[in-house]
Amino acid sequence: MAKKAFSIVLMVFAIAFILTITMVAAQKKPAEPMSIKLEGGKLPPVNFSHITHTEKTKIDCIKCHHKDKDANNPEPCIKCHLINEVKDNAPKAKDTYHKNCIDCHKESVAKGTAAPTKCNECHKKQ
Numbered sequence: 001m002a003k004k005a006f007s008i009v010l011m012v013f014a015i016a017f018i019l020t021i022t023m024v025a026a027q028k029k030p031a032e033p034m035s036i037k038l039e040g041g042k043l044p045p046v047n048f049s050h051i052t053h054t055e056k057t058k059i060d061c062i063k064c065h066h067k068d069k070d071a072n073n074p075e076p077c078i079k080c081h082l083i084n085e086v087k088d089n090a091p092k093a094k095d096t097y098h099k100n101c102i103d104c105h106k107e108s109v110a111k112g113t114a115a116p117t118k119c120n121e122c123h124k125k126q
Contacts, residue, residue: 038094039083043123046097057113064100 033052037045053059065074081093091099101122105115116122 036097041094043119044125046122047124057108059104063104 033047033049035045036048068074078093080090081096083093105117108115
């Protein structure tokens with residue numbers, strides 16, 4: 001009887017392990033680094049690293065992905081922040097990137113952490 005109970009417990013743990021691995025693998029993983037280029041933009045694209053922002057500087061995903069219901073599967077910013085128009089009171093993508101990114105970078109610099117604050121520090125010519 002003890003062997004049967006042990007076998008059942010072992011099987012439950014194996015199933016839980018497989019489900020956990022499957023769920024982790026199913027999460028969306030953005031390209032690293034990802035290139036942010038808005039249609040019609042005059043400056044070069046910005047290479048953005050989720051690893052730098054979330055793992056190294058410990059910024060919560062929700063700070064940028066503020067409307068996402070599922071933190072494990074965030075939507076791209078341009079789903080709500082359109083490129084050429086304001087929709088549902090969501091500012092255009094360019095305005096949102098500039099406000100959020102530059103303000104956050106300036107706050108970091110004020111706290112003594114290096115962060116780019118000038119146009120050509122993010123929009124690098126290739």
